[in-house]
Amino acid sequence: MEFDGDSAEENGDGVAALRKETKENCDGCSAIGAEFAPDREFARQNGVEGDPSFVSSSEVEKLAGIGSWLPSLENCRIARLSFNAYKKLPYGGHSFSICRSKSEIEESRNFELRLDKLLETEKNKIIELVKVQKDGTVEVDVTKNEPMASELLEFDAADTQHIGVGEGAIEFHKSIPRLKIAMLVVGTRGDVQPFIAIARRLQDFGHKVRLATHANFKAFVESADIDFYPLGGDARVLAGYMARNKGFLPSGPADIALQRKQIRAIIDSLFPACTEPDPDSGSPFRAQAIIANPPAYGHVHVAEALGVPIHIIFTMPWTPTQEFPHPLARVHQTAGYRLSYLVVDLLIWWFIRDIVNDFRRRMKLSPIAYFSTYHGSISHLPTSYIWSPHLVPKPNDWGSQVDVSGFCFMNHSLNYQPQKEFLEWILSGAKPIYIGFGSMPLEDAERTTSIILEALNCTGQRGIIDRGWGGLGKFPEISDNVFILEECPHDWLFPQCFAVVHHGGAGTTATGLKAGCPTTVIPFFGDQFFWGDRVHEKGVGPAPIPISELSVERLSNAINFMLDPEVKIRALELAKAIGSEDGVAEAVNSFHRHLPPELPLPAIASEETGNPVQSIILTMEKWWYLPCIS
Incomplete structure (x- = not known):
């Protein structure tokens, strides 16, 4: 390329x-x-x-x-x-x-x-x-x-x-120009989802936002009326790699070439994502600011080449702390x-x-040195972490460059209509336990399903099993106390449940806690262990159970832990605190607050529109500033 x-x-x-x-x-x-x-x-x-x-x-x-x-x-x-x-x-x-x-x-x-x-x-x-x-x-x-x-x-x-791009943030900036913003997001659906919520809020401020992520999520992004641009890399391949290796680093030779090929494809696609016309409409685009998550390796290099500010947004801690x-x-x-x-x-x-x-x-x-203060660190960049400070407070050793904004939710439930059969099943008995692992691949879906069914039977609980990408629920005989679910928005589903068992993705964890559900995390890799530990520390769930250690006994004990009335009370209290936050608004405010103090806009050439009169109108619109930032 x-x-x-x-x-x-x-x-x-x-x-x-x-x-x-x-x-x-x-x-x-x-x-x-x-x-x-x-x-x-x-x-x-x-x-x-x-x-x-x-x-x-x-x-x-x-x-x-x-x-x-x-x-x-x-x-x-x-x-x-x-x-x-x-x-x-x-x-x-x-x-x-x-x-x-x-x-x-x-x-x-x-x-x-x-x-x-x-x-x-x-x-x-x-x-x-x-x-x-x-x-x-x-x-x-x-x-x-x-x-x-x-x-x-x-x-x-x-x-x-x-001090890198964007530091020396504006604390008393009265207005913000309308910008073309490229969002560079690498990860699973749960990683992409909060960026859609933030992108929509940025568009409400008049910014032009392009969300660049894997082709797997094109329909998901465009359904929210956000411009999409494909990044390299396959989300399913990346998820499979992470599940096998429990993180970014390869645990053996077979995965080295695979992971490097995925990373190269991602990095090579970043510059076009910030500069190329819209693939469908042909409308010109050149980013004037970049928002990215850390796995979009190369984000800061594109910002350097374009000379534009960059802001990091992430769902898990990447800034050094002693806490x-x-x-x-x-x-x-x-x-x-x-x-x-x-x-x-x-x-x-x-x-x-x-x-x-x-x-x-x-x-x-x-090029950049082998040992360099530049390498992969984001410590010098303005950063917003999108989790609730009621779950993980901002560490004392994080400076003014770092904000903890709160969880960023999308309201998928507004237009959702559950199937009649599913709704009748939910209303036919006590609130069920949700069990699902989202986009996580499973080595033996049938064995995992057997463990889940036996644990539900041992604890006398009704259960919803979400098939997900791993193919749960494929079993010869399923009890009437269990419903096999194909797809359902979590923000509608979790309030119908008493408790939830899942892989510990940041978004799934947030939605379950917001619904007041005691939570058991079955981590596969990466930050899922981190969220499992945080849930346990708050007393709203048992200690996490790694997927490799999942058994009937351990899952049964976890379900019994969540059935404790005291655990439910703590979960409801945390849900109330999370419900009082507006993480999307705080993340957008953080982005605006950390923009450089002087942010003049480039002139718009007539070639960009093909119409000189239209160019003048667009130029006037670009120089129309946004409302005051509090």
Whole structure:
């Protein structure tokens, strides 16, 4: 796929300054996969050929603990890359300024240089701290090398001082221009759904919103009257990979090529998603702001190339904190909680670094170093986390760049009409227990169905089994106390249920808690374990049961836990608190609040509409500002 390199060239002095700095300080981009040869010519052109600082493949093999399959990382050099050049970034032919003190810049440079000059033995000490488990999660053990853990945390503290695109947010901005906003969302239906709610609210403010996500969700997005653009990657393939590996990192060689192919397809589609005309109508589009979730790796690089602000929105924690570990990490010591975010960032960055740098080269951007304060971290970007602060309060060590906005719900139940047979079944007895795993794949759907049926029988409960993508409910004989459901909006269904059992997706968890349902989480991977722990900590559900450990006994005990009247009371109290929030409004306010203080709009050329008069009208509309932001 070819990119319009001229678009980056037109961005002016800001990007030129960034290129100059990265040319002086970045390493040549070498390959992760064995099929990619190190780009020594590019390293030579960028003035870093012969740099003795590098991390060898053997070191990374030690890091993984399963080095026989990990791809080669030969010639991956260490060099610093900072956001100093972002002091002045172009925006539509104009510039906005971001202030940063000289002392902050110097302090960050000192830490970067210290990391650059790490001796080989010191690099090995970093590797001692972490190990990739066979299930794809990351184990962090600070006791392996406490001095090095402290050093990395000190480096992390300096890294968080960097100010990236969008920082220096407007606190007293009276008006916001109407913008063309590209939303870049990677994940399952549950990941996409809250962005649809936010997109609709942004459109109410007069913004033009394009939601770019997997082709699987085209009809879902367009049904909400939102423009759709297809991103690469298949949501079903990604979900299957995550379920097998319990997270982002591959647990064996078979999945490496598959995951890298998916990631490359996603990253390669991001720039067109922000710049290409509408695939159906042909209407021109060029993003003036980007909203993305972290798995849309490459989002910040597109923002850099276009010179536009970016805002991160996510359903699970990705910003370092000392209050709980990264959802993809196992940490046995609280002292390692914050460190786990740095480790996961680095591991993911090392896995996709060559893909990202190849993408950057095609956009005429300089490559990024092996060890870099830039890598995969979002700490320097304005971020909104869309969960309820009543469930997970904002950590004390998150600064003003980070907001916890509240859950973002869509009201699917307005136009939903349940089938007569289903409605009659619901009304024929006590409120049932819902059991379903959404888009999660199942290795043995029949065995899982058998466990569910026996647990419902043991506890004397009626149950709704949702087939989902895993194909639950395929069983020779089903009792009249059980209803097999094909499809039903959760915001209508869950209020009809006494309690819910599900995979722990953020959206499903939110909907169940809003309905006042005690909740049992059966996590498959990723943040599902995090939400299961949070539900249990609040006393509205039992400890999560990993899908691999699901049994009749454990599920029966979980159902009995949820039947406790005290648990139901706590669930109803939490539901009342969540019901008082407007997470969508807060997320939109957060986006507006963190926009740069100067946001001039580019002129609209007559070619964009084909009609000079229409262009003038559109220009006037673009300069018509939105209402005051409180």
